[in-house]
Amino acid sequence: MAVMTNILQTDLNGIILKNPIMTASGTYGYNNEYDDFINVSSLGAIVTKAISLNPREGNKHTRITETEAGMINSIGLENVGVEKFINEKLPVLKSENIDFFVNVAGSTLDEYCQVAKICDENNIKAIELNVSCPNVKSGCLEFGVDEKSLYELVSSVRKEYGGFLTVKLTPNVTSIEKLGVAAQNAGANAISAINTLKGSKIKISCINGRVQKEIITGGYSGRGIKPVAIGIVIRLSKAVDIPIIGIGGIETLEDVLEFLSAGADAVQIGTANFTHPDIAQKLVSELEEYIIKNGFKDLNELKKELRK
Amino acid sequence: MLQEKTKKIYKAKVVRVEKVSSSSYLIETELPYKVEIKAGQFISVYCDGLTLRRPFSVYSHNNNIIGILFKERGKGTNYIKSLKTGDEIDITGPLGNGFNIKNKKSLLIGAGIGVAAMAFLKSELDKNGIENLFVCGFLNKHEIPNCINIDKIYTDDGSVGEKGSVLNYLDQMINNYKPEIIYTCGPYIVLKTIAETAQQYGLEVQVAMEKVMACGIGVCRGCVIDIKKNGEIVNTTVCKDGPVFLGSEVVWQ
Numbered sequence A: 001m002a003v004m005t006n007i008l009q010t011d012l013n014g015i016i017l018k019n020p021i022m023t024a025s026g027t028y029g030y031n032n033e034y035d036d037f038i039n040v041s042s043l044g045a046i047v048t049k050a051i052s053l054n055p056r057e058g059n060k061h062t063r064i065t066e067t068e069a070g071m072i073n074s075i076g077l078e079n080v081g082v083e084k085f086i087n088e089k090l091p092v093l094k095s096e097n098i099d100f101f102v103n104v105a106g107s108t109l110d111e112y113c114q115v116a117k118i119c120d121e122n123n124i125k126a127i128e129l130n131v132s133c134p135n136v137k138s139g140c141l142e143f144g145v146d147e148k149s150l151y152e153l154v155s156s157v158r159k160e161y162g163g164f165l166t167v168k169l170t171p172n173v174t175s176i177e178k179l180g181v182a183a184q185n186a187g188a189n190a191i192s193a194i195n196t197l198k199g200s201k202i203k204i205s206c207i208n209g210r211v212q213k214e215i216i217t218g219g220y221s222g223r224g225i226k227p228v229a230i231g232i233v234i235r236l237s238k239a240v241d242i243p244i245i246g247i248g249g250i251e252t253l254e255d256v257l258e259f260l261s262a263g264a265d266a267v268q269i270g271t272a273n274f275t276h277p278d279i280a281q282k283l284v285s286e287l288e289e290y291i292i293k294n295g296f297k298d299l300n301e302l303k304k305e306l307r308k
Numbered sequence B: 001m002l003q004e005k006t007k008k009i010y011k012a013k014v015v016r017v018e019k020v021s022s023s024s025y026l027i028e029t030e031l032p033y034k035v036e037i038k039a040g041q042f043i044s045v046y047c048d049g050l051t052l053r054r055p056f057s058v059y060s061h062n063n064n065i066i067g068i069l070f071k072e073r074g075k076g077t078n079y080i081k082s083l084k085t086g087d088e089i090d091i092t093g094p095l096g097n098g099f100n101i102k103n104k105k106s107l108l109i110g111a112g113i114g115v116a117a118m119a120f121l122k123s124e125l126d127k128n129g130i131e132n133l134f135v136c137g138f139l140n141k142h143e144i145p146n147c148i149n150i151d152k153i154y155t156d157d158g159s160v161g162e163k164g165s166v167l168n169y170l171d172q173m174i175n176n177y178k179p180e181i182i183y184t185c186g187p188y189i190v191l192k193t194i195a196e197t198a199q200q201y202g203l204e205v206q207v208a209m210e211k212v213m214a215c216g217i218g219v220c221r222g223c224v225i226d227i228k229k230n231g232e233i234v235n236t237t238v239c240k241d242g243p244v245f246l247g248s249e250v251v252w253q
Helices: A082-095 A109-121 A147-160 A176-185 A223-239 A253-262 A279-293 A299-306 B075-082 B112-127 B166-177 B188-200
Strands: A021-023 A045-047 A064-067 A070-073 A100-104 A126-130 A164-169 A190-193 A197-207 A210-221 A244-247 A266-269 B009-019 B024-030 B042-045 B054-057 B060-062 B065-071 B088-095 B106-111 B132-138 B152-155 B181-185 B204-208 B224-229 B232-237 B244-246
Touching (some): A064 A197, A100 A109, A147 A164, A176 A223, A223 A253, A244 A253, A279 A299, B009 B065, B042 B065, B054 B065, B106 B112, B132 B166, B152 B166, B166 B188, B181 B188
Parallel strands (some): A126 A164
Antiparallel strands (some): B024 B065
């Protein structure tokens, strides 16, 4: 029997994925929830919902709304907390052979470090630091907009955690390059870019001559943010040497190719999972077919060609 | 024979689209697989170009044919109503938990398009030989879907049936019919009022809730409501943990 070589294998500088198609935090639950639609273990990796030290209830007001080319969410990092994650969610990831990154969030530097340490103690192979959630009052985003704070956070987490570490950056900054370099210098293995863009929608209705409105502010995601994400990946890839995981509005194979061309080594599918819950698995097959059809040896060769 | 499929995503075929009232449409779709569906469960439909799928209570179900009844509300429903027989439709489901059917004398109250879930429940109760009364409230006679048999109708303008909101007749209905359980689906205020009234009579009421959803499977936490469980109030998803809840569990706003 011929040895099957995996042409989609993806080396991310410290972890090897079976393919570059991942799913983004907050859109894929904690483990096998999408088994209703696909075989989750076929994906490069899923990124869990953000995990904080203690459970969080999230926000009370309207949490989601559709927009012209995507949606706005303001979930507020609702999650079960690291203890419950380790006890209840992790065993399923393991028993179903799902490759995963744990998305780590915190309000303080100390909280990030504690969660990272618990991940380290439980032999979790990869974490993604969430320094870019726009929907919580303290922490998170404030580490993601200042390069000194980011450097301090990532290097502190690095001391507690020995596995693969990627830092998920926010686009809501002036100079993304400085933040990418800070994460790299602090010991990150990779950079995930981008998280949502801060945005608002005003719902207006008029009843008996009186205007009623609801303002929903949160993170804008979906198709509309793709050009922003591509632009940021291009800028980051010129500024840092570590791999970039591209995120933002990916829905089609063409989108994946665009991100690879911009300099991403892997991609995460986010909002599109809601629209097409089987999209991630489809993109894995479509990417493989594309490589074979066009006569490339493997993904690495395709990437080289795309970046010429 | 149709096989069962383990994954809940389908390319179905539209077999019927029909305007059934001044503002509502019936669409029937044929799935390539046989599916099990409980009354109160929903399906989610991809609407060309829109980010969020649109959830609909199942109105009718027979082997692999699923019917939904919907009101034209915006871009999503406008797309679905524009489909023609033979068109492909992208469906996920069945999603959520349906009604927990009890062998008890049942009062079913639908309001507006909430009539859809109630009609499916009625057919299930009839199949199981459970005594029931199916009442429904509408704005006027033009809003009543012509495909449904309703035992008693209430219209706000009195154009057919009793005049006034179905809510004005709750006490009378309960006192006359003496149900042992109430099931309901409709606008929030209707569900809330029915839940509160049922509580006064010590009656169990199951309500089918509605909320804007993104994932439909409980992961995005976009559609949570407050539910009382064991003395604690917990964030509970309408899509996965619901859409049917006990009226007494819901923390009404």
